[in-house]
Structures are given as C-alpha cells and as structure tokens.
Amino acid sequence: MTDFLNLPFVEVLKLLVRGSVEAYLSEKEASASTAAEAAKPECESLDMNGALAFLNANGYPIKRGQLYKETSKGTIPFQKFGSKLHFRKSELLQWAEARLIDGNAIGVLVSTAQKGGKR
Known part of the structure; x- marks a missing residue:
C-alpha cells in the first residue's frame, strides 16, 4: 500500500x-x-440429433428412422452440407404443426408409412 x-x-x-x-x-x-x-442469438440450424431432440422436446414424438424417411421422400424441409443433414427450427415446427391430426390428439404426428406391401 x-x-x-x-x-x-x-x-x-x-x-x-x-x-x-x-x-x-x-x-x-x-x-x-x-x-x-x-x-x-440462438442458432437456428440443427443437425440430425438436434432436430430429433428439438421435435421430441416440443411434443412431436418422432424416431430417427422416420426422420430419415421423411428426408428421403422430400416431405420435410432440410438442407445438406456435404453429407450432413441440417434443419431449421422454424421450418421443423411448421412442418410438424401441419401434420398434426385434428381433434383431441394433441402432439400426434400423422403416419405416412404405408402398411403392407404388394400382394
């Protein structure tokens, strides 16, 4: 001092x-x-694991296989960077809300999987 x-x-x-x-x-x-x-600002872009966690956390239960199937059919909005899939949070929410079943089934996504095969 x-x-x-x-x-x-x-x-x-x-x-x-x-x-x-x-x-x-x-x-x-x-x-x-x-x-x-x-x-x-919070990042708007998500990878595959982030998209799964984001959808499930927001009340839209979906499995990894179903998410991959939706990307291969082109029914879900996504971008590719190299070989990696990327999703935007706002687009995921719009996509999930558009696929909700009307009525009392809140948070249940409409299944697009086809049952059975050729007979």
Whole structure:
C-alpha cells in the first residue's frame, strides 16, 4: 500500500484518479461482455440429433428412422452440407404443426408409412 502522507498532493491525486479509472473500465468491460453473451442469438440450424431432440422436446414424438424417411421422400424441409443433414427450427415446427391430426390428439404426428406391401 502506498503511503499517501509522504507524497505530494499531485501524485496522490494521480494515483486516486488512475485507480478510479481502472476500476471503472474493468467494470464496464465485465458488463459489456455479459451483455454481449446475453444478446447472442440462438442458432437456428440443427443437425440430425438436434432436430430429433428439438421435435421430441416440443411434443412431436418422432424416431430417427422416420426422420430419415421423411428426408428421403422430400416431405420435410432440410438442407445438406456435404453429407450432413441440417434443419431449421422454424421450418421443423411448421412442418410438424401441419401434420398434426385434428381433434383431441394433441402432439400426434400423422403416419405416412404405408402398411403392407404388394400382394
């Protein structure tokens, strides 16, 4: 700790101002980084696992095989990046809501699988 009694007034004033400015700047830096993290938008794009988790968490139960089948038939909106499938949250919600059964069955998706085969 600095002995302020043995320093000239100007030096004491410099030390006090420097300390105050450093404290203010570090406080502003901390609040700016917190605000930047809070303002960071959530990612809209999901991979296959994220799409499955997102649909199931929002009340639309679907299995991995059914999701792959919907992509191969082109009935679900998706994009490919290389060999990976990517989905947008907003498009997934619109797709799932459009396929809900009317009535009291909330959150049940209409099955598009065909039963049986050629006979």
